[in-house]
Amino acid sequence: MRTTKTDLRAYWLIRRGRFAKKKKVYKQVAAVVFDLTTAIYVAALVGYIGLSLFLTGNISEELAPFFAFIEENASKGYLLLLSVLPIRYIVRSFQHPGILFSTSEYQLGLLPFRREKIWAFIVVEKLLKLLLLYGSLAALMILVTPISSSLIISYLTLFAVYDLVMTVPQWKLFQKRFWVKAGWLLLFILSNLIAVILESELIGLVQLVVIILAHIVILPHLFKGINWERVTEISDYYIWNMLVVSKVSQTKFKKKKTYSILQNSARRKRSFATKLSIYHRLWQLYLLKNLGVITQVIGAILLMLVAFQFFEEWIYYIGMAIGIHVYSALCANLFQNRFHADVVEVLPWDLFMYKRTYFKWMAMGGGLLFLPIFSYFIRHWDVWAPFQLVFVISVFLYTYHVNMDKTIILLAKKSGFLQLREGLSLVLTILVAISHMLPVISLIAIGIVWALYFQLRNNNGNDPRSVV
Known part of the structure; x- marks a missing residue:
């Protein structure tokens, strides 16, 4: 049995190779689109104009009423967002498995490496990226806007928490039939409508607690009934569907195979x-x-x-x-x-x-x-x-x-x-x-x-x- 350190080294080798390949592609795109000298002058000009506007234009004072309006309404809508956010991940489960488990990771699991550990490495990597993204975004917003730091941190923390706790439910929902996903989507929409009608702010908290407790039931069956072919195909598509490359080359990235959510229905036959x-x-x-x-x-x-x-x-x-x-x-x-x-x-x-x-x-x-x-x-x-x-x-x-x-x-x-x-x-x-x-x-x-x-x-x- 291989150790976790050996599994991690193999996973890191795949990630490093993928990063190097993408870096090479982006360099080729940059060489086609940008001229280095022109890009430097344009960046300097844009930076000078932006700095001048902030130093002499009193933009922050002119936008103060706008930021005050945002802060006032954001404070009121925090609990609403808490109850609405799960709908976003249920909708995404129709097309996205929650984490990207590509063909490379799948083939690594065919070797003497545990697929469960590889999946866990992907989740940890996703968590680190979320911390880096939301941490940088929070620092930038606190520095640039007059919105209170506590409000910014609370909102970004909410997004980060839901990105994390919805990973497992979205992974399992992605494997389910269309009507199962539609049923859960309708259930959460109805719960939000009940919260609106009753003007209750506890629905969001109840939903979050239920989602966290649902992990107790889901985790023992996390890798049962997984359509790995579909997961790897969708993951490969999202990993290599680079928007910049697509726009520059004027070509569309297409999935190798189209899966119909009703392809096994007896009624269709x-x-x-x-x-x-x-x-x-x-x-x-x-x-x-x-x-x-x-x-x-x-x-x-x-x-x-x-x-x-x-x-x-x-x-x-x-x-x-x-x-x-x-x-x-x-x-x-x-x-x-x-x-x-x-x-x-x-x-x-x-x-x-x-x-x-x-x-x-x-x-x-x-x-x-x-x-x-x-x-x-x-x-x-x-x-x-x-x-x-x-x-x-x-x-x-x-x-x-x-x-x-x-x-x-x-x-x-x-x-x-x-x-x-x-x-x-x-x-x-x-x-x-x-x-x-x-x-x-x-x-x-x-x-x-x-x-x-x-x-x-x-x-x-x-x-x-x-x-x-």
């Missing part, structure tokens, strides 16, 4: 019962390939909608308007890109049928985003709350359909003008942002619902330019 099932399958395959982008956008909007509930009322209504605009734009972009990917690019298009089956999938994400909106109106319930809720949903549906119809016209290369409807959708989105001042605006939802109803009736002709 059944024959297609109807034409609709074919379209649903095509959307399923496409959306799974773009799941990372979708979860990032939805996660960002969801976090914004949860966080804005603790600010002024007008800020939350602006957040709802931004969420409607961003999510409807995402839906339209994904719909358009679908026809430039894989086999659909060379197949005939029934755009109406694609749109009809697409709505089911986008409604799932939209329903998730409306959970914090529901909780907000429950907390601020009055006689206008039901009308405002219907108004927000109606504006979202109208904006979604306008963006989709515009995309369909572009794809079908047909003549069509939607300037009036585009302008109306923009006006309605703005009305959402200011509807807290005039709740009577929400009565417009009745007109929007009737307009959508008649457009649906007029769409039976399946014309690609038809309006839904």
Whole structure:
């Protein structure tokens, strides 16, 4: 049996070789992009201008109200962040194992070296990097900003603690099926909504304690049921997907193999019962390939909608308007890109049928985003709350359909003008942002619902330019 010192020496040999290889690649990129003499002069000029601004421009005094605002709201939102942070790691578990266990480490485990020790070395290395990163960031923020050092340290400590305690749960969640991850994600979202509705600040602390205690159950089974092929493939991709190299060489790093989270499902092996099932399958395959982008956008909007509930009322209504605009734009972009990917690019298009089956999938994400909106109106319930809720949903549906119809016209290369409807959708989105001042605006939802109803009736002709 080899000693820990021998295992560590072998692991360090791999890490040193990887660092040397990356260093060589970055040197080649720097030689192509930068001229040494020009870079020195530019750095000196930028440093001189920055120092001059700070010494003579009184920037710190001008930004003092901004930093005071940040410090005041950051103090209020600390416990909120404590309860929201686990959602970030659950979302990441769809695409990232928590630690990068590459092919090199896996092959080292095939030799007389314990895989458990190698995994532990990676975790220790991650911890040291976190301490260096957050320590440097804390020192810089304390030096440059007037924000209190205790607040900065408490926030960065919170991030560091969660980065550490969520490593093991994220590692195990990465191995689970999609519905297991989705179930845990929904559970934590619901717990946050309960915390918001009850205005309880203890939910975050309870979550942290539960996560720490969960290690007692997880650690004995840490290496059971691990799909090492998938782990190493994803890890290799993240390790060698160097953004600078990709931009300079104008090439994309691609995974060697695409794993579908539903590839072993018995339902997928059944024959297609109807034409609709074919379209649903095509959307399923496409959306799974773009799941990372979708979860990032939805996660960002969801976090914004949860966080804005603790600010002024007008800020939350602006957040709802931004969420409607961003999510409807995402839906339209994904719909358009679908026809430039894989086999659909060379197949005939029934755009109406694609749109009809697409709505089911986008409604799932939209329903998730409306959970914090529901909780907000429950907390601020009055006689206008039901009308405002219907108004927000109606504006979202109208904006979604306008963006989709515009995309369909572009794809079908047909003549069509939607300037009036585009302008109306923009006006309605703005009305959402200011509807807290005039709740009577929400009565417009009745007109929007009737307009959508008649457009649906007029769409039976399946014309690609038809309006839904």
